Amino acid sequence: MSDTVFGSKKEGYLLEILSEGVFLTVYAPKGEDPFFKDVTLLCALLKKHDIKNYKMAELLKIIQAHSGTRSQITDTAGTESEEIQVPVPVINVSKDKMEAEVSFPGNKDEFKYDKAYIMKLLQDKGVTYGIDEKLIDDFLQEPLCSKIVAKGKPAVNGKNAYIKKHIDFSQKGRPSNGNYDRVDYKNMNLCFLVSKGDILAERVPQTKGECGMNIMGQEIACRAGKPIPLVKGKNTEILDSNILIAAIDGQVIEEGNRMVVDPKLEINSDVDVSTGNIKFNGSVFIKGNVQDGFTVKADGDVNVGGTVSGGTIEAKNVYIEGGVLGMRRGKIHAKEDVRTNFIENADITAERNVYIADVALHSKINAGEKIIIKERRGQIVGGNAIAGLLVDAKVLGNFMNVVTKIEVGINPIINKEYKKVSTDIENDKKQLKNIENALNILSSEKKLSVSQKEKFAKLKRMQFPLIGRLERAETEFKKLSGQLKSMANAKIKVDDRAYPGVKIVIANFLYTVQTEAKHCSFSADSKTECVKLNPY
Template identity: 30%
Template sequence: MIIKVKVPENKMSASIILEKAGDDDKVTPKEIVDALNEAGVKFGIDYDVINRICQNPEFFVPLQVAVGKEPKNGEDGRIEFVNFEKEKESDKKNIDFREFPTHKRIIVRKGQKIATVYEPTEGEDGINVFGEKIAGKVGNKVDIKLGNNVELKDNSIYSKVDGILIVDLNENFIDVGEVLEIKGDVDYSIGNIDFPGEVVITGDVKPGFVVRAKKDIKVEGIIEAATVISLEGNIIVSGIKGRDKGIVKCSEDLNVRFAENANLEAKNLIFKDLLNNCNVKVSESIISENGRGVIVGGEYIAGVKIEAEEIGSEIGIPTRLEVGIPPHLLEERKLLHTQIMLDKQNAEKLMKIVKQYKLLKEKKVDIPNDKKQLFVKATTTLLNIKEQLEKNKKRLDEIEEMINKIKVDAKVVARKIIYPGVEIMLQGLKYYINKPLNKAVLRIENDNIIVGGYKE
């Protein structure tokens, strides 16, 4: 019996070919193993297969009797992002579709973990049929490109700022943007915006939508009956059509070309062409720059100054200006006056009930328990109202004292004209315009409002 051993070029298997020598058609396992060893094959020999071959030999065909161990390559490095999805249970009867698209934007905070970077793993060595080691390959290292606002620490990627997550999976690029740019309108395709940085909108903000940002907001189009709020920055917008709905509010300056039927609050309001029938509250000044500069209709409250080209209109549209007292003090004073009046009215009603109860007790009238409970409740409520009334009166006195101590050069300036129909309040003093005033400056002097001329 002739036993030939065949090993392919990769040395990962070995086969035998049996050839008869005369009438000898028997072969033993030992003969096959000896032939393999003589050929150098010493690993991966399958003795079960050899035994079966010996029991039923086949001739002149290759029979595989040994297999090497293939090497295993290590796993490639990878990036695994934090699961930012937050499941929210919603009442299907009260679905606000303006909120749906916000889930597409991933907002992260300073110091928040974004992803974990896993290093490649070592490979596992293999062995060929000659017993030679075949080294397993180490996995490929992931190539990460980090932007300026993220950092890698201890195999984790963290945000260095508040902002929106930016990821390019093709380039393995990760960053956090401090500016959210909306290319187009804020509508149902974009949804409401609540962003911890700066927002730039190239289109309009459609009615009913909300844009809230920590820093500056720039709207290149129109804000239409929407709510736009900058918590710590400025707002720059082409125009505002409020329709007496929503509000545009910022802690710094509001810069607008025109505004109609809008509620506006800011530190300063700088406008170009027109403020028409608006409700405006600014802690410092309302000023027109580089335009028509017309204020007509509505109410305008400023802590220091209101200055425009024209105020009011030829047809006498009612326009009210109040300058010299910070709007928040005016608002609180107004609320306190209203609350004090309501409390006094309620106290009078309760006093009648309490007096009636005392009178019945003096007459020793048998009072049902439910009536007694009503009288007890009225007495307790009356005491609470009186206590709150005293607190509100004290706070009102404090506000009046603060207002009296305010020393600012409060004034209203009309570079061209103030029309009849305009009512002006300067630090509590009222002045009603009953005839046109050209190039006028109104200010307080010796506790009176005086009208002077405006000089460019």
């Protein structure tokens, strides 16, 4: 066997495989750590040259001593001897190459390795990414506990786009919670109301995802999220490609994968416990009836195909094909007109006109301008009918002489506002006078204290807004006065007859029908200050 030498003093070791034996020298000043510790390299060289009769303990002892002394580790090169198995740390890489685990099969006394050795093992395995040196340090402290010392970064797939709805349609038809968590069956969330510009839904865009990396430094591809269209429905608009808004006021309706805004609400049944109260910012069409105790409020018109039985309606215009059975508690209020077939024991208010096709029985009717009841019987019996300009009917009262009060020349709505504005003007004038008096007194003082100066400034701040408010109120007062004066020509017209018991009030003048009057009219005579009976 030819002589072979490995290493040098510069490399920190010298391994001599000679015919007379195998010798090892490890260089380093005594008392300092050796810079050569790679026992596996020595074992590999010895194995390569079929040298097996050395003792591992002696080998480790020489490295640990690192005295620079040439030591013989076997007598004869290539002589067979008992092979000593030296436990070494093992690196296991997971199948998906996302984790590397280090373990040691021996006991703690046999562990003679450092961090550089573990790093070298990882490098030999091709592990370059996700190495946690702190966990390597922990393993060196407790080598009998295996540690995952390298982890890859998993790929994060992109999220799919989705539509986030701002309307919870699942609550439709469910009663809302009232006070003290009591269920309110009169508020059934039958419709979802929106105003122009309200957000109905928004699209949350898909994400691209994030690529990962395995411990071998190889990139792991990710999957991008899928897009989804934001569908524009009727009376809606899309802003910035991702926001769906209402283009008009109305109710939101879900139709398949789109949302639409309808300016009208259709109820195909009665307004009762199945629907609850209705409150809508458009027009409402009710095919059935409005039952006792239920309310319909709308910013637009309300059309009722049946009757209103003790219910309440507030709207711009109210059209009732059947009629109104007020039951002494039903109320109708329209900002413009009310049209119905009949009314009985009801309270009807229209800021413009009331049109009744058949009969009004024992009801209170208020109209800003006209009450017209001329079709079919065209009769007002009992109760009180008040109009600003005209009451035009076929029959007033009945043959039983039931007391029926008819008033014109008084718009109750304008009259109420007139009285309110008049009171406000009077109060504002008194307050303004008091402020002016106080300011005059303070102005006459030669020297004002700090508190007086503060009071003076406060009064000044109050004075100017009050003057502006008073001017606006006086302008409104003149307008209302003109409207009231225009009612001086108000009249009552009777196409057929007025029965005894009918009381006529025109501009505060009272006239009681004593004998049946036919085809006539009533107006105020300012000269005689009484109600005048005229031909029709």
